[in-house]
Every structure is written in structure tokens, then in C-alpha cells.
Amino acid sequence: xxxxxxxxxxxxxxxxxxxxxxxxxxxxxxxxxxxxxxxxxxxxxxxxxxxxxxxxxxxxxxxxxxxxxxxxxxxxxxxxxxxxxxxxxxxxxxxxxxxxxxxxxxxxxxxxxxxxxxxxxxxxxxxxxxxxxxxxxxx
Numbered sequence: 001x002x003x004x005x006x007x008x009x010x011x012x013x014x015x016x017x018x019x020x021x022x023x024x025x026x027x028x029x030x031x032x033x034x035x036x037x038x039x040x041x042x043x044x045x046x047x048x049x050x051x052x053x054x055x056x057x058x059x060x061x062x063x064x065x066x067x068x069x070x071x072x073x074x075x076x077x078x079x080x081x082x083x084x085x086x087x088x089x090x091x092x093x094x095x096x097x098x099x100x101x102x103x104x105x106x107x108x109x110x111x112x113x114x115x116x117x118x119x120x121x122x123x124x125x126x127x128x129x130x131x132x133x134x135x136x137x138x139x
Contacts, residue, residue: 019055033064035071046080054088067097069106076110 013031017023021037032049035056043050043062050064056071065080069089077083079097087105096113 017056046078052089061093 014034015029015031016034017037017039019036023037023039023041025041027033027039027041027043027045029045030047031045032051033043033045034051034053035043035058036053037055038057038059040059042060043058043064045064047065049066049068050062051068052058052062052071052073054070058071058073059075060073061075061078062073063078066082066084067077067079068084068086069077069091070086071088072090074092076093077091077095077097079095079100081097082099082101083095083097085091085095085100085102085106085108087103089103090107092109094111094113095108096115098114100112100114102108
């Protein structure tokens with residue numbers, strides 16, 4: 001199943017997946033999303049804010065401009081701007097964003113990558129072989 005918001009005129013709108021709802025599939029669109037229920041699949045809202053509330057349970061990779069986690073996520077998080085893991089939040093997966101904040105008491109298991117897009121491009125120009133290898137070496 002695929003949930004997609006067609007009306008792009010409501011870019012400042014917001015959608016809530018309530019605590020009693022369960023969704024399997026891909027979520028895409030042009031508005032903010034708050035999840036208090038369960039989602040399994042992919043959440044792709046790169047230009048918008050994604051919030052996983054305290055009751056939210058996610059088994060998905062999440063793409064958002066900014067991502068706030070107060071519930072539970074099993075999957076990777078990709079924030080264009082930032083990721084915030086609240087005290088009540090639990091993440092099992094990797095997080096990638098230029099800014100990542102873990103509040104005291106948050107639970108996290110995975111890797112963190114805080115390279116911005118500009119830094120990655122600079123690295124690839126400086127070390128062109130880095131495209132073909134996972135390891136960068138300085139000379």
C-alpha cells in the first residue's frame with residue numbers, strides 16, 4: 001500500500017497517524033507527519049518534519065527535513081537538517097544528519113554520520129578515490 005498526498009498546496013499542513021492505527025507501505029508527501037500508531041515500510045518526507053510520538057512504533061527507514069523521535073524506531077533515519085532523539089525515544093538503526101541531538105536517557109544502538117552534503121562533496125573532490133572505497137586515507 002502506498003500513501004501519498006496529492007494536494008501540494010497544503011505544504012504547511014500536518015498529518016497524524018493515531019495511536020490505534022497501523023500502516024504498512026510507503027508514505028510520501030508534502031506535509032509534516034506525526035506518528036502515534038504503528039508504521040512498517042518507508043517514510044519519505046525529505047522536505048518536511050517527521051515526529052514519532054511516545055506511542056509511535058516504526059519499522060521503517062525515515063527520510064525527513066527534520067526528525068524527532070519520542071517513541072520507538074527500528075530502521076535508519078536520514079535528516080536533511082537535524083535529528084532529535086528525545087529522552088523517551090529508542091532507535092535501533094543508523095542516523096545521518098548534519099545535526100544530531102540525543103537527550104539524556106534516550107536509547108540508541110547504531111552508527112551516527114554527521115557529515116553535511118557540502119563536507120562530503122569537499123571530501124570527494126579532495127580524495128577522488130574515496131568514491132570507490134569505504135576508507136579515507138590522508139597523505
